[in-house]
Amino acid sequence: MSAEITTGIWTGTTLGPATDDSTFDVHDPATGEIIAEVADATVDDALAALGAAHDAQDAWAATTARHRSVVLADLARAVTTRSEELARVLSREMGKPLREAAAEVANTAEFFRWYAGEAERLPGRYADSPGGQGRILVTRRPVGPCLAITPWNFPLSMAARKIAPALAAGCTVVVKPAAETPLVMLKLGEILARVFSHHEVPEGVVSIVPTTDAAALSAALMADPRLRKVTFTGSTAVGRTLVRQSADLLLRTSMELGGNAPFVVAADADLDAAVNGAVAAKTRNAGQVCVAANRFIVVADVAEEFTARLAERFDALPVGPGTDPETRVGPLVTPEAVARVSALVDAAVAAGARQVTARTRADVPGEGYFYPPTVLADVPCGADVLNTEIFGPVATVSVVGDLEEAIAVANDTDAGLAAYGYSASAAGVEALASRLKAGMVAVNRVNIADVAAPFGGVDQSGFGREGGTEGIEEYLDTRYVALP
Known part of the structure; x- marks a missing residue:
């Protein structure tokens, strides 16, 4: 079977090749055969994506909660409309049975749907000071541009579990999918681009940068002060490295790491x-x-x-x-x-x-x-x-x-x-x-994951939560205003 050529870097709403025109192969794990060639993003490509995210951050944060909610709801519908196509791509590149792939696509749509609701329910507080010296106003603000590093085992739903709350909170996102499974994320990029275009979402709100040099891209992005948060799902060993790298710029981090x-x-x-x-x-x-x-x-x-x-x-x-x-x-x-x-x-x-x-x-x-x-x-x-x-x-x-x-x-x-x-x-x-x-x-049950419940671990399995009302807090800074 000849390889499908997929130029695979989404920067803003534009799909294009790598800066140096390099590509990498994607294999079908059921046969070992090459099923696609994908653009192999360079550090320059990743920094361009971060630049686009940074440039779009203020405009996206300034949109109303209702607007962000409508965009997310439309993303849920668009994913559902293309569910069969997405499931087949996912099954082909990852190997999971079609029924499991279909369930992952449905779960992806549910994350967008859930956070469409959460976008309109951002927490806040207004109260009199107990001592009578004034009033307390507590609001939430988006943390800023985020790097989402997603795994190969659930490449679509784990990306949605990061992208959806980030968008709901008013954050822009650069997504680095796993090199083993970039194809379904590129399909999601098509969906994002179409929905964003319809709603006039600023260019650069979400970018997707597949690469075979994840360590170099992550290090470069995390050394750039325009980035404000890293969310990662993967091994504990890699999570430790990312946490160490995050220290210099005191980045917000969410780590969903290995289990036993x-x-x-x-x-x-x-x-x-x-x-x-x-x-x-x-x-x-x-x-x-x-x-x-x-x-x-x-x-x-x-x-x-x-x-x-x-x-x-x-x-x-x-x-x-x-x-x-x-x-x-x-x-x-x-x-x-x-x-x-x-x-x-x-x-x-x-x-x-x-x-x-x-x-x-x-x-x-x-x-x-x-x-x-x-x-x-x-x-x-x-x-x-x-x-x-x-x-x-x-x-x-x-x-x-x-x-x-x-x-x-x-x-x-x-x-x-x-x-x-x-x-x-x-x-x-x-x-x-x-x-x-x-x-x-x-x-007495094993279906532990639920979009409405907080997902995450303790000890060496990481920190932070994804999903539920808790998930959006990972993308928000708390702001206190003292009023007379």
């Missing part, structure tokens, strides 16, 4: 519900999800049955290209991702872990970057697979004596993004809800 989510199954859990939840929490997007269940911690009374049923379900999951409607587990994103997951499993088995599932790599498609859904039992406590964000369709089952021990094991990590737990008793539900250490806890 526990999935606790109490002795009194509804095993049908727990197994269904486990399959969903582990195999969605082939396990390439920051909130994916990483460690299944099961009370001994039900561990054998839970493990056997989970392995049976895993072995029955159809593995194949995301564009095949029958597929439930697609490929991993790159060959390096397959090698990494394989190494974690091989090391665990060599150290004494037992593979409960039957399939091996020989049983999944030979072309592309596939890894079989795998369940491991008897994993040694020190194994890397227990202490690393797996980012693949591999479940580890650890057996504990009771719920108290399960919660202690679940909390034995420096990550704190998401946690899951299943119990049928009021006491068990309360213990899981109140004592699991994470920014997000799901009890």
Whole structure:
């Protein structure tokens, strides 16, 4: 298949090539073939995008909340209108099953729709001073131009989760999509340009700069005083680097970083519900999800049955290209991702872990970057697979004596993004809800993300929140005016 040529830098409302005309290849992870060539943005391109954002900032901030709300509502409708096209592009470049891609597109539209409402509800306060010396007026103002660094695993919805609140708050945005998945963001650029043109949005409010040199672009932008905020979704290691770089100019930062989510199954859990939840929490997007269940911690009374049923379900999951409607587990994103997951499993088995599932790599498609859904039992406590964000369709089952021990094991990590737990008793539900250490806890369910809820972690999983009423606060400065 010949490559589609996509000149891929949106600066303002204009799509164009890189300054040096360089491009990079985008691969279909289900086949390994090149499906597109995308313009490879240079530092000069990124700085031009920031310049456009800076030039547009005052004009966009001066627009009324109602105007910003209408623009965001129209973006939601436009995304919905092109949902099938966006889902197919997303599935092709990322590999996720079509039904999951369609769900991501719908979620993208919901972020624009939610923040259309939030744009008209910016917080503020007016009150008499308690001492009687005057009045207190508290307002919010947009922080200014933002850099949004988005991940490859949810390239469309995670971008919308940053762009929508920024626009609602009155901020301009430069988006750096992941090099593995730039195509769906360029499609979103088309939608943004058309909606913005219709509403006479200032040129430069959103720019999209795909690149293979993310470190150089980020460093250059974060050293420029015109930038005022960085929002990042990705690995903890990269997040630490960005936080250090943000210090010189004291940039506002939001960091949604890696996880190591526990999935606790109490002795009194509804095993049908727990197994269904486990399959969903582990195999969605082939396990390439920051909130994916990483460690299944099961009370001994039900561990054998839970493990056997989970392995049976895993072995029955159809593995194949995301564009095949029958597929439930697609490929991993790159060959390096397959090698990494394989190494974690091989090391665990060599150290004494037992593979409960039957399939091996020989049983999944030979072309592309596939890894079989795998369940491991008897994993040694020190194994890397227990202490690393797996980012693949591999479940580890650890057996504990009771719920108290399960919660202690679940909390034995420096990550704190998401946690899951299943119990049928009021006491068990309360213990899981109140004592699991994470920014997000799901009890007797696994669909943890919601546009109306704050998404984010604690400890080494980052800080700041996206989504909900809390999400827009990340793009607002607080301003106090003393009145007589």
